[in-house]
Amino acid sequence: MIDAEVGINRRIRQSTLGAFDICLRRGQYELTTSVPRTNSEASVVGTAYHAGLEGYYTIRKENGFYQPTEGPLMKAILDVAHEAYVREAMLIPDTGWDTDWNRAWDKVVDMLDHYFRAKRYWPEEYAVIGVEYQFTIPWIDGWDAHGTIDLVLLGPDGPEDHILVDHKTAGKRWPQGKESPRKNNQPPFYCWAWEQMTGVPPRFVFDVMPYNLTFERREATPTSNQIELVLSKAKQVTALLDSGLELPANPGSMLCSARWCRFWDHCPHGAAAK
Secondary structure, eight states: OOOOOTTOOEEEOHHHHHHHHHOHHHHHHHTOSSSOOOOOHHHHHHHHHHHHHHHHHHHHHHHOOOOOSSSHHHHHHHHHHHHHHHHHHTTSOGGGOSSOHHHHHHHHHHHHHHHHHTTOSOOTTSEEEEEEEEEEEEEETTEEEEEEEEEEEEOTTOTTOEEEEEEEEESSOOOTTTTOTTTOSHHHHHHHHHHHHHSOOOEEEEEEEETTOOOEEEEOOOOHHHHHHHHHHHHHHHHHHHTTOOOOOOTTSTTOSTTTOTTTTTOTTTTTOO
């Protein structure tokens, strides 16, 4: 089931680990390019919001700090977001909308507008040193660790004050503790990777923007033990994938639905299970 070329390492991502936490079969599908995927309204809104922030922080990395609350710079951010929105929204099936094309785009505009007008962006003393920073690290036999860090900052506390930031959108406020490295693979996986590349143990922060605009900045810096636990989980996942077995689905999960699974139309436990 897993697509692989001879002599080329496969890639394990934190998103793969998250998919395995939900459903073993979903995690297996994540590693193939031959299984068709569909988008949801939530994923498209999130992608467009990310694209707008990427546009802002890229300009800030290249030209220094600025406040894009109005004028041509804010328009440029919205144009970048809209381009991503159109591209991704074309992949939503007709039955995949929670609202519709226009109302979903309005969510993106509202969130970006709030992020900048309410000054939720990182203050001037935080220098941008990376935007959509992609890494691929040789890891264990046949596998590389791979990922993309939304934003990397140099904080005001010295040359080793590195901060990894992940932008999240959400339908509602995150439950308390959802950001915890005990529950979330991303902070341990990314912090380990960053230290491998730079020798600097970073901090990790989730910037969470719900649709109701109750923005939160949640720190989620992992301990060394939490990092080891996630790496151990990753090794267990790669062992399952290397086994060549067809892995079972988890149809009892609340996330086993057309709304939340991009493989719903393909999976025999999804659309075909009638």
